[in-house]
Amino acid sequence: MYKLSDLPLFSMLNEEQLAIMQSQLHIHQYDKDSIVFYEGEKNQYLYILLEGVVRLYKTTPKGTQIHMHNFEAPEAIALFVAFENVEFPATCEFLSDGYIGLLPLKLFHECLNNTDFSVSLLKALAQRMKLLATLLHKETIFSSEAKIADVLYTNPSIFERLKNNEIAYMLNMTPETLSRLLSKFKKENILKIDGHIVTILDEDALKYIIETNKMRCS
Amino acid sequence: MYKLSDLPLFSMLNEEQLAIMQSQLHIHQYDKDSIVFYEGEKNQYLYILLEGVVRLYKTTPKGTQIHMHNFEAPEAIALFVAFENVEFPATCEFLSDGYIGLLPLKLFHECLNNTDFSVSLLKALAQRMKLLATLLHKETIFSSEAKIADVLYTNPSIFERLKNNEIAYMLNMTPETLSRLLSKFKKENILKIDGHIVTILDEDALKYIIETNKMRCS
DNA sequence: CCTCTTAATTGATATGAATCAAGAATTACT
DNA sequence: AGTAATTCTTGATTCATATCAATTAAGAGG
Incomplete structure (x- = not known):
């Protein structure tokens, strides 16, 4: 103590x-x-x-x-x-x-x-x-996509330590939303997930999402 | 100065x-x-x-x-x-x-x-x-109804000084939403509006909305 | 008082995310 | 290994609010 x-x-x-x-x-x-x-x-x-x-x-x-x-x-x-x-x-x-x-x-x-x-x-x-101030920014400015891109960018190791469930609640979204958007990120080749290890394939795409709240192409 | x-x-x-x-x-x-x-x-x-x-x-x-x-x-x-x-x-x-x-x-x-x-x-x-902290609370916890109930409760005179337009943007909602919800409040006899003077008829209803994010009956 | 401008209202539609409801995939437990 | 318990995914629906569009109401200037 x-x-x-x-x-x-x-x-x-x-x-x-x-x-x-x-x-x-x-x-x-x-x-x-x-x-x-x-x-x-x-x-x-x-x-x-x-x-x-x-x-x-x-x-x-x-x-x-x-x-x-x-x-x-x-x-x-x-x-x-x-x-x-x-x-x-x-x-x-x-x-x-x-x-x-x-x-x-x-x-x-x-x-x-x-x-x-x-x-x-x-x-x-x-x-x-x-x-x-950072929390306010995340909650008022960021879309769910941007929140996820933000953790992926600043703290990707969290995916090895916590369940998606827990990550979703730390980001103030439902596990369903997190699951859906991670799939979307995978489909766009922004990242890949093997077991519990997340590998970021396209860091620029993440930055783009953080800035614009949207994915580039669509 | x-x-x-x-x-x-x-x-x-x-x-x-x-x-x-x-x-x-x-x-x-x-x-x-x-x-x-x-x-x-x-x-x-x-x-x-x-x-x-x-x-x-x-x-x-x-x-x-x-x-x-x-x-x-x-x-x-x-x-x-x-x-x-x-x-x-x-x-x-x-x-x-x-x-x-x-x-x-x-x-x-x-x-x-x-x-x-x-x-x-x-x-x-x-x-x-x-x-x-108060701003964070308003933006993350309050519904639009609760935000309006909150200004009505804490600062009703604002309606005499500002246009609804300006009030809406201070509450971070669109003028349309403010207009619609004020009409709803009127219909439920929570307040009345004569010209630019807002009179609160049911303060308890406002408190209820602030606490629950919803209007009482429906 | 009448036009011109600005503000407010109203309706239809769109959007992002939550919720509800199964099912599929993991992980944990003897 | 085999079953139970968790966790994750997927789809359908709902909800609150924004957006777009049009109309009405109010206020300002000549």
Whole structure:
């Protein structure tokens, strides 16, 4: 299990401060599939993932989920909620067994006096913002074809590690849609799939799809 | 025209620092409809809106626009891009005549040594993050009906100030869709429209739509 | 007040992706 | 290996919303 000092965010604090923080940290154990917090709840703590992997998602009125992000320990979760007194914009669920450290917000806010701390916090927040902006782009600009082309281009190894089922839900589309579009990509000789190994045959075609949301010829 | 000191963000700096910053600020004049920066460009400056109103939007491959936010002076624009060396995630266009101050990023980064400055910057970033999270929610969770119910509930006066046309584009739907759904709302006695004044008759129905994406009966 | 322009409405059709429903192909389990 | 359980594929249908096209309504300028 990680400690506070393992997070780049807290590494700027001196040992004394760190000791205080660590002593005030409430550590909770979670089983796989358990929920850390629900979308819409209000928070009293900064949530720090000390061990395991969590998934953040939104739930639609129909009950389907919009996958946002996975986080691996060590990582602070829901950072911006710690500043604005707002509801969690997503639900946080463990994908493995793990531990969360709950840091009282009061204590967290006291750390802001430390310039190095607030600067590294700024950096961390900006990174989260980038994540959010990327997600917004994918969900509002990309077609399903473009989403698939994007993972194929940026992270093709995911097809070796996960089931198509799981990939579909990470891309916020149904497995049927993923299956159909992968077949289409195969037919257009953009890629080939042997067993679980995806080989990209035409990288330019992928770039074209990412830019235009459509396949070249048809 | 506003000055740096009018932004809460910069108000924490002492007069000396502020004078240096203000002197290094390149001020540009823009006409209505002119573009401050395009989505995909890289930046060298922090953009500070000193006068006027701007609009941030993304452009889809088809050429349609996804409206993100309007900002009124005085306000810092594209804050998080100033930290991460990334491309602008949106295009910035003036809706009025106005002025932008360009602050060299180097100078901006030097201010981070000032704790009060970095704390108020944190606050500002967190607010932007909230804006982004809200936008993501609207675009991924809300149906068109729910988007309309949401403006009716949170900002009904907008119907007196703007044309339906403009409202539709702020909600990222076509004017036809807005028109059709407003008629549907009228037929269900959720609201009435006299001239340009919208009166909400059934607030609970609006809440229901926001929560479920659907109208109650049918 | 009347034309001209702009905005709003209405209908028909198209589109992308979800949903529903089988079947086929893998993988896992004794 | 043989059966059961999962996962993947394929087809038919539905759904929400955009698009295209035409008409009506409203507002502005002379």
